[in-house]
Structures are given as structure tokens and as C-alpha cells.
Amino acid sequence: xxxxxxxxxxxxxxxxxxxxxxxxxxxxxxxxxxxxxxxxxxxxxxxxxxxxxxxxxxxxxxxxxxxxxxxxxxxxxxxxxxxxxxxxxxxxxxxxxxxxxxxxxxxxxxxxxxxxxxxxxxxxxxxxxxxxxxxxxxxxxxxxxxxxxxxxxxxxxxxxxxxxxxxxxxxxxxxxxxxxxxxxxxxxxxxxxxxxxxxxxxxxxxxxxxxxxxxxxxxxxxxxxxxxxxxxxxxxxxxxxxxxxxxxxxxxxxxxxxxxxxxxxxxxxxxxxxxxxxxxxxxxxxxxxxxxxxxxxxxxxxxxxxxxxxxxxxxxxxxxxxxxxxxxxxxxxxxxxxxxxxxxxxxxxxxxxxxxxxxxxxxxxxxxxxxxxxxxxxxxxxxxxxxxxxxxxxxxxxxxxxxxxxxxxxxxxxxxxxxxxxxxxxxxxxxxxxxxxxxxxxxxxxxxxxxxxxxxxxxxxxxxxxxxxxxxxxxxxxxxxxxxxx
Amino acid sequence: xxxxxxxxxxxxxxxxxxxxxxxxxxxxxxxxxxxxxxxx
Numbered sequence: 001x002x003x004x005x006x007x008x009x010x011x012x013x014x015x016x017x018x019x020x021x022x023x024x025x026x027x028x029x030x031x032x033x034x035x036x037x038x039x040x041x042x043x044x045x046x047x048x049x050x051x052x053x054x055x056x057x058x059x060x061x062x063x064x065x066x067x068x069x070x071x072x073x074x075x076x077x078x079x080x081x082x083x084x085x086x087x088x089x090x091x092x093x094x095x096x097x098x099x100x101x102x103x104x105x106x107x108x109x110x111x112x113x114x115x116x117x118x119x120x121x122x123x124x125x126x127x128x129x130x131x132x133x134x135x136x137x138x139x140x141x142x143x144x145x146x147x148x149x150x151x152x153x154x155x156x157x158x159x160x161x162x163x164x165x166x167x168x169x170x171x172x173x174x175x176x177x178x179x180x181x182x183x184x185x186x187x188x189x190x191x192x193x194x195x196x197x198x199x200x201x202x203x204x205x206x207x208x209x210x211x212x213x214x215x216x217x218x219x220x221x222x223x224x225x226x227x228x229x230x231x232x233x234x235x236x237x238x239x240x241x242x243x244x245x246x247x248x249x250x251x252x253x254x255x256x257x258x259x260x261x262x263x264x265x266x267x268x269x270x271x272x273x274x275x276x277x278x279x280x281x282x283x284x285x286x287x288x289x290x291x292x293x294x295x296x297x298x299x300x301x302x303x304x305x306x307x308x309x310x311x312x313x314x315x316x317x318x319x320x321x322x323x324x325x326x327x328x329x330x331x332x333x334x335x336x337x338x339x340x341x342x343x344x345x346x347x348x349x350x351x352x353x354x355x356x357x358x359x360x361x362x363x364x365x366x367x368x369x370x371x372x373x374x375x376x377x378x379x380x381x382x383x384x385x386x387x388x389x390x391x392x393x394x395x396x397x398x399x400x401x402x403x404x405x406x407x408x409x410x411x412x413x414x415x416x417x418x419x420x421x422x423x424x425x426x427x428x429x430x431x432x433x434x435x436x437x438x439x440x441x442x443x444x445x446x447x448x449x450x451x452x453x454x455x456x457x458x459x460x461x462x463x464x465x466x467x468x469x470x471x472x473x474x475x476x477x478x479x480x481x482x483x484x485x486x
Numbered sequence: 487x488x489x490x491x492x493x494x495x496x497x498x499x500x501x502x503x504x505x506x507x508x509x510x511x512x513x514x515x516x517x518x519x520x521x522x523x524x525x526x
Contacts, residue, residue: 070492073499081506089513207490215491224495261521264514271510275503 007315019169022177032174033338041262045270047182055325056142062301065284068228069221076278082241084274095254108343115414116478125343135391140377143325149302163374185323192320246399249331337366397424397456416467428456
């Protein structure tokens with residue numbers, strides 16, 4: 001236990017120190033929200049990886065690997081190809097250029113500038129803000145569960161320890177503290193995952209031995225799609241891969257990179273770094289051989305950690321899991337606070353603030369949103385627990401098409417973008433809530449397995465296409481400004 | 487049978503990963519070359 005405490009105290013102290021150092025560099029709202037567009041490719045790329053993979057992904061990915069076997073490696077491959085590399089190639093440069101041309105610091109701010117639509121700004125800020133808080137509760141809960149299992153600490157202390165450290169460095173150091181701590185956290189997370197995979201593979205006798213032993217348990221754990229089936233495998237891979245294209249805490253990395261030339265090196269670094277996405281699934285499958293008797297699949301990674309790593313290794317792995325959660329939580333916190341202050345308070349409600357007051361408001365808002373998330377996470381109400389399961393789907397359904405069409409199709413109608421958001425969110429929510437609404441008939445078995453993300457984004461796509469063909473494009477000056485034509 | 491006694495369809499996940507890393511390198515090189523061409 002003493003080893004765990006030493007590693008965590010050193011690690012958390014280092015994060016707090018980064019927050020202190022970065023506080024002197026956050027002198028304006030632009031610095032606080034997007035680091036003054038001054039971040040280099042290494043930090044941008046690895047902080048993207050850290051914000052993408054939360055502790056829920058590591059523990060949950062291991063659970064999927066344990067339950068469904070090696071076909072889950074496709075989820076990791078999808079995370080790298082669709083969720084990372086293609087996102088950087090297709091979205092990166094245009095988001096960097098457009099947000100600079102439009103002087104936008106948030107995704108709702110981009111919608112307002114690109115479409116000239118205050119309604120799109122407010123709707124996106126409200127829907128994304130609300131569901132990001134719920135998403136953050138689930139991330140905090142995942143971190144606290146890791147403390148609980150790996151250190152035998154009570155749940156509440158895990159919430160408080162991780163929550164307080166994040167609140168400190170985020171509110172003090174702003175976005176720069178978030179990306180620099182995320183950079184460190186990505187290195188810790190990658191080291192922890194590589195160590196666990198290496199030691200587990202050694203214990204199981206190598207990759208070929210793993211496959212042979214899984215085959216004796218159930219050939220469905222080796223084949224693709226195996227015991228999972230195509231519907232589950234494809235829809236889950238799409239949710240956690242294409243979904244990133246609408247997640248503001250990841251997209252903000254493109255706003256803040258120093259210039260668009262740095263996206264080249266960044267794309268290579270992020271692709272290599274994101275490759276660790278395969279490891280939780282692989283180690284989960286190894287756990288199926290080494291620790292076959294578990295009360296719940298969620299225990300696969302913690303149980304494997306205790307089996308194959310010594311105290312120092314276990315402490316490093318806990319630090320890695322906590323790192324994954326902290327970087328995601330902090331990234332989301334900065335997005336919500338800048339969106340609430342800039343999009344809702346200043347632009348939505350028409351309040352005027354001096355630059356100093358705006359910076360202070362951002363700091364206070366990040367603190368307030370963090371405290372609210374922390375308090376909810378201490379005793380999450382049943383409704384919040386239900387909503388966490390599809391917060392990702394709702395956020396992606398809100399932003400995905402209006403962003404992609406806004407970047408590539410000048411004709412896209414502002415009204416179509418707004419209604420795509422509204423229809424996408426409504427469809428995703430209704431679809432997920434359907435089984436819980438007792439007065440509706442049951443869905444056919446084939447349809448019931450489809451995730452709300454697929455329904456929400458499909459409806460959103462149809463609406464934006466029809467609306468654009470039927471409606472008017474954005475005002476000429478908005479389009480010209482976004483494309484940098486004037 | 488693919489390496490490690492894996493079925494090809496499962497091993498394909500590793501091939502996609504390797505292909506993605508190569509894609510990122512090629513995109514970066516082509517993008518740099520294209521910019522050089524634009525400048526000249």
C-alpha cells in the first residue's frame with residue numbers, strides 16, 4: 001500500500017505543479033480556453049490520446065475483451081483509423097483554419113460564425129454542456145472505482161482525491177495546464193498499458209499460446225465476429241470511433257495547435273500513440289484465460305493487474321488508469337466552462353464583460369462545473385446513471401453533421417444544421433428511452449440492439465441533407481469569412 | 487491460418503492498425519510535398 005501512496009502522491013503533486021506553472025501563462029480568455037493557439041504537435045497529439053481514452057475505456061475495454069474475446073481488437077483498430085487518424089486528416093486542418101478565420105474558441109462559437117445562427121450556438125452549447133457534465137460524472141465514477149478496487153479505498157475518497165486535484169490545476173492553469181498534464185498523463189497511461197500487456201503475455205505464454213488457450217475455452221473468443229456478433233461489434237466500433245468527430249473536448253485540440261503545418265507531424269504521433277487502444281481489449285482476452293472466474297467482467301483488468309504486476313507495477317497501472325480519467329475530465333471541464341461563459345452568458349444573454357472579468361468568469365465557471373460534477377458523482381442519482389450510458393451518443397448526434405457539412409459544403413443551410421441537431425438529439429434520446437417507456441410497444445429483437453448513436457446520427461444526416469436542398473445557404477459573408485475569402 | 491494461429495479476419499485488426507500508421511506517414515509526406523509544389 002505504501003508504494004501505491006508514494007507513486008500517487010508524486011504523480012498528483014507533479015500535476016498540481018504543472019497547473020501552478022501554467023497559471024502564469026494564462027493571461028487572457030484565449031489562453032484559458034484554447035492556449036492562445038500556441039501548442040506544439042507532440043503535446044497536441046498525445047493530449048488528444050489522453051482525452052480520448054478515459055479510465056472507462058481501459059476498464060470497460062478490458063471487460064469487453066474478457067467477455068467477447070479477440071474480435072474486440074477491431075474496436076481498437078477502429079479507434080485508431082476512424083476515431084484518430086481520419087479525424088485528424090479530414091477535420092484537423094479545416095477546423096484550425098476556420099476557427100481562426102471566425103475567431104471562434106468553442107464549437108458552438110464555430111456554428112454561430114459559420115452559419116450566422118445564434119440558435120445553433122445556444123442549442124449546441126446547452127445540449128453539449130448538459131450531457132458533458134453527465135459524461136464527466138461517469139468518468140469520475142470510473143476513476144473512483146479504480147481506487148476502490150486497486151487500493152481498497154472507499155469510493156468517496158477516490159472521487160474527492162481525483163476531483164480536487166483536477167479542479168485545482170484546471171481552474172488555475174486553464175487549457176494549457178489541461179494539455180500539458182494530459183501530455184504527461186498520456187505517457188503514464190501508455191507506459192502502464194504496455195507494461196501490463198507485456199507482463200500478461202509473458203504469463204500466458206505468448207500470443208500463440210493465448211490464442212490456443214482461448215480456443216479451448218470457446219472458439220467464439222478467437223473468431224470474428226465470434227460470440228459478439230456483427231451487429232454488436234460494428235455498432236459499438238462506430239459509436240466509439242466516429243463519435244469522436246463530434247466531441248468538443250477532442251476537437252479543441254485542432255483549434256489550439258500552433259499552425260496547420262504542425263498537423264502533419266501531429267497526425268503521425270497521434271496515430272502511433274493511439275495504437276495503445278488495442279491493448280485493453282487484448283489484455284481483457286488474456287484475463288479470460290488467466291482469471292476466468294470473475295463476478296463481473298469489469299473486474300478483468302484490476303484482477304489481471306493484481307495477478308501479473310508487483311506493487312510498483314500495480315501503482316504505475318493505477319496511475320495510468322487515473323491519468324486516463326483525469327485528462328478526460330479536465331478536458332471536458334474546460335470545454336463546458338468556456339462554452340457556458342462565452343456562448344451562453346456573453347453571446348446568448350448579451351452580457352458584456354471586460355477581458356479580465358471574462359477570464360475570471362471562466363476560472364470560476366470551471367470550478368463550479370467541476371464541483372457540481374464531483375457532488376453528483378459522490379452519490380449519482382439513478383437518472384444520471386442511466387443518462388451516462390448515452391451521453392456520448394447525444395453529444396455526437398448534436399455536433400457531428402453540422403460540423404462536417406459546415407467544413408466541407410458551402411451550401412449547407414443554417415436552419416438545416418439547427419434542425420439536424422434538434423432531430424439528432426431527440427431521436428437518440430427517444431431511442432435509448434424507448435424500452436423504459438412502458439406505454440410504447442416493444443421494439444423487434446433485431447432493432448432493439450441498435451444504439452441511439454446510430455439512430456441519432458442517421459436522423460441528423462437525413463435532416464441536414466433534406467433541409468439543405470430545400471433551404472437557403474448561410475449568408476455570403478459568413479461563408480466567405482469561414483473560408484477566408486475576405 | 488494467420489500468424490499466432492489467428493483466423494485472418496481477427497488478425498485483420500492488426501493489419502488495419504499497421505496500414506493506418508503507414509497511411510498517416512504517407513499523408514504527412516504527400517501533404518508536405520504538395521505544399522512545396524504550391525509554393526514553387
